[in-house]
Amino acid sequence: MGVLVVTGTGTEIGKTVVTAAVAALALAAGRRVAVLKPAQTGVAPGEPGDVDEVARLAGPLTRRELARYPEPLAPDTAARRSGLPPVDPARTAEAAARLAAGHDLVLVEGAGGLLVRYDERGRTLADAARAMVDAGLPVDVLAVAPAGLGTLNGTALTAEALSTRGLPLLGVVVGSWPAHADLAARCNLADLPVVAGAPLLGALPAGCAATGGPAFLAAARSGLAPCLGGLFDPGRFTAHHAAPLPAGVG
Template sequence: MSVLFVSGTGTEIGKTVVTSAIAAAAVAAGRSVAVLKPAQTGVGPDEPGDAAEAVRLAGPSVTALELARYPEPLAPDTAARRSGLPCLSPAEIAEAAARLASDHDLVLVEGAGGLLVRFDEDGHTLADAARLLSAPVLVVAPAGLGTLNSTTLTAEALRARALSPLGVVVGSWPAEPDLASRCNLADLPGSSGIPLLGAVPEGSGALSPDRFRAAAPGWLAPALDGTWTAGPFLTRWAPPPLAGALPG
């Protein structure tokens, strides 16, 4: 796996922090890493974007590349049209990722919002860029109510496009999870058909970079260069079956 696309089931669910954690775990494993942010929206010309945040958290050895920046916090296609700036095509995204992959062990391509957010006037999405590279896609999902539906829909959209969903990572695991969040841990793999590959604690992006890098492998499964395993996490957090419930 040299190129991994990181998508979400929506916005503000921890996608950048998860991308940073994957980068940090890969660096700790001795791999060279690049983070590609095709379209950064809602950030001013001199403000750090998501790719820069990944470098801050994961370490200065990480290469950051941003292809386009639009000032308004909107979908890339809408933001581009409103700003008068050119849109990005799937080919441009795929070509940039391939160039980075030529001299990095791992390239993380972080999308904008959900999987099917439009990047151009023809309706192309992050999935179209991933398909050009036959690259796997990691789904970042929230913990609480609604995540079973949105994660399952995202997984189905990936399969309908002949893409491989690598797994799902909970982008912000609450310090005190409610019942829905705890039940979702056990139900997500069965509902979506993809494995649970980690859970990043809420507030992790506010840690100092040193603490973030030290902790990141413990949030992610071995498939993402981490040490996290689903079994103990589920044992700790998933609710026990109801008394008297029939098996199956």
């Protein structure tokens, strides 16, 4: 894969868990894995951040964090309020390139959604991904989306933003699939790949990040598609959860 940029259609929807699941499967396959977090917000110095959570769940890997801001805000806002320098796209691309030189897979996890501002010029994770592509790195983007109502719009906007920048969307993963999915979530399984213009590549069960080790690896294997190292079958999963049509329709 080279470099896989993991973005979300919003915040708190499972990006870190999906990043960890991809990392766990790659490590289990014997690959050298690094995870890069350009900007970590809402975490004080010395506290574990997202890269540490990925390692907790997936196992030993290379961790790199470029900047840390204590307030839980967008990176640009958090940087300004803390008086610390922001992270520009070139710096992220350079860090990814250095990691790619010594690893089989580099996972770059964004903050919030694709177009969250990272600096005062309004540059985003999409700009960082574009800088990686322009530097000759093999880059794919994986979008993480919530299961329920409202996810189709956010996914469509993310896919459109990637397309206009010439960035490849590998697919969509549902970051937290509920134990008892409602009607919207079940219908969204069929609609997500349509609005994204890219395949559904997984659905991780809610709560799977409670522990790491074998249990998390098993959840990753069943919840992610073969191109990400797992066994997830989107057609079978979608058919199993399909919502029946109302009487007299269809």
